[in-house]
Amino acid sequence: NAGVTQTPKFQVLKTGQSMTLQCAQDMNHEYMSWYRQDPGMGLRLIHYSVGAGITDQGEVPNGYNVSRSTTEDFPLRLLSAAPSQTSVYFCASSPGLNNEQFFGPGTRLTVL
Amino acid sequence: RKEVEQDPGPFNVPEGATVAFNCTYSNSASQSFFWYRQDCRKEPKLLMSVYSSGNEDGRFTAQLNRASQYISLLIRDSKLSDSATYLCVVLGGGADGLTFGKGTHLIIQP
Secondary structure (H helix, E strand, C coil): CCCEEEECCEEEECCCCCEEEEEEECCCCCEEEEEEEECCCEEEEEEEEEECCEEEECCCCCCEEECCCCCCECCEEECCCCHHHCEEEEEEEECCCCCCCEECCCEEEEEC | CCCEEECCCCEEEECCCCEEEEEEECCCCCCEEEEEEECCCCCCEEEEEECCCCEEECCEEEEEECCCCEEEEEECCCCHHHCEEEEEEEECCCCCCEEECCCEEEEEEC
């Protein structure tokens, strides 16, 4: 199993550009989530999904959209990038909340 | 608002020493507790779950104190490879109930 994969690993955007961060898992996990990690702030939940077709907002959802058309994929869309979205983004999956969360390697995003 | 608090450190500890750090949580309805380890510029990985009766895995011991609302992590005979950031994770009520602490930075010195 590849586990949780994320692409790209690094990305530089200009303010106002849009892009999609990809996340995929091959463990047939129902629960998937997106976090951002900033210095001194810890991991903050952006959006999460408890299964295909179901998504919900986390702590910091503004400026981001998600969809869950399949169990495997959970892309994160930045609609109009802003410098405040410069961060490291982690995708995670698990069989359920009470189980180990498996994280992808992260995407380091810089918005100029 | 659910909160999970950790001392950010850094904890500078000589190799072979024992080190312990705590994590406090504010939501008394929290159900599950975990310690994750994160190496520099890497993703977090589960270190151990924390059970009501405590949990030991080799040199690592995790304990839960529900009355005082904190969990602890004890590392015995510390190794250089233990240098990392340790994240406390608390599961409260609801599907979005996972809350991460900001982490405690541990540096093991030779």
